Amino acid sequence: MELTELDPKFKSEVMSHKEAEGLNACFACGTCTAGCPIHEIFPEYDPRKLAKMVKLGMRAEVLASPTIWYCATCHNCEQRCPQNVKFFDILNVLKNMAAKKGYAPRSWIEQTKQIMKNGLIFPITEELRKKRKSLSLPDLRSHGEKAKKLIKLTDIDKVKGQGKA
């Protein structure tokens, strides 16, 4: 790639988020990648490489990369980092930025819509209520109003997604 395609502001933009403040402490030792279960089965997902790409200013490549969404949230990366870099949190910042650009997987968007409807990421059907009753469990009711109000304050209800739900 050409040097001119690098965005020197990308790193500072990422680090302006509280969650990503520690990025500069990363010296690319690769302990995160070595302990990552996703990297083990899918080498294209590589925390060390992503951290380096952010530092280099590879904005378009990072934000459009489908791999940033593959994380299983096991926290091994930050648990094992000798520099106490919270890569898990940095990745969330990157995903949030990518979501604003319309790159979020549709499954996450659909879950948010469901929460706005009834407070949970799954629908509360009549069949479910009957099943719960048959097991003598308390009834579940839709209760999404407060969650809806809060979600709307963050504007993520306006985010568009990609792929299948």
Add this chain to the structure above:
Amino acid sequence: MKRYALFLGCTTPTQVLQYELSSRWICEQLGIELVDIEDFVCCGMNQTNISIEAGLLLASMNLALAEKRGLDILTLCAACTGQLAEAVEKLKDPETRNQVNSKLKTVDLEYEGKVNIKHISRILYEDIGIDRLKEKIRIDLSKLRIAPHYGCHTLKPESAFKNFDDPDNPKTLHHLISVTGAYPVDYETMNLCCGGKSFPVSEDIALSLVRRKLDNLMLRKIDFLVVQCQTCYLMYRDQQKAANQKFHGNYNIPVLLYPQLLGAAMGGDFRDDLGIHLNGISLADFAKKSGVDLTHIKR
């Protein structure tokens, strides 16, 4: 005995009802009072993917609802535990708390920072304690060999679970299994993530993770895999069939949720109290494997 607000999360009360059923039963037996809060919503874990702020607001709303009633929270799901416990840590910062409260005001809530989050297994281990659990055991399950699966978010990030277990070499679930008389079996992939949070994005990746653990477990002489999170349960139980199809495997590992195992040892009715039949396990098989004479189990 202590009262807790029961935080069911999204998946347990809609898809893994036996986890809720067995948890309520053992808590009742042990004198842990569970308070249902109808207004509880999703913990916000998955929303963090698209908005850290939205995830934190949902978590904070739940904390505020529990605080209003003067209760700490008992969780069942590992991810809810992690999300809520991390929110508790974040909200210790006055600036963050003020920002969050300025938004919670729109739903007439406020969070002062008084709530503690504890997963049910931690409450059993710490509040009740192994010695008192031992006194409640009525059925000897010493014929059973059990592989423990801890789940990531009950232990990590360590900053949210201070003074508990070692994420790289956890032992608490081992002890909780041992108290039933069953033998906890170590295996190489014990700390491997179930992949549940990758599943909505890539089934291929998630099932590949499931396969790694199942491959390992097939080499061990075990009767059950025991989990303490409904997402881990769904990945290893329901997705075991998908893994068989995808990888032409013959995995046949039965999965139990920890409260079902403890409940069985405490003399709970396998069906009515613990819902073990809902795991696709025949109750007669379970009794046979466990060496339990069903006719001796009286409520």
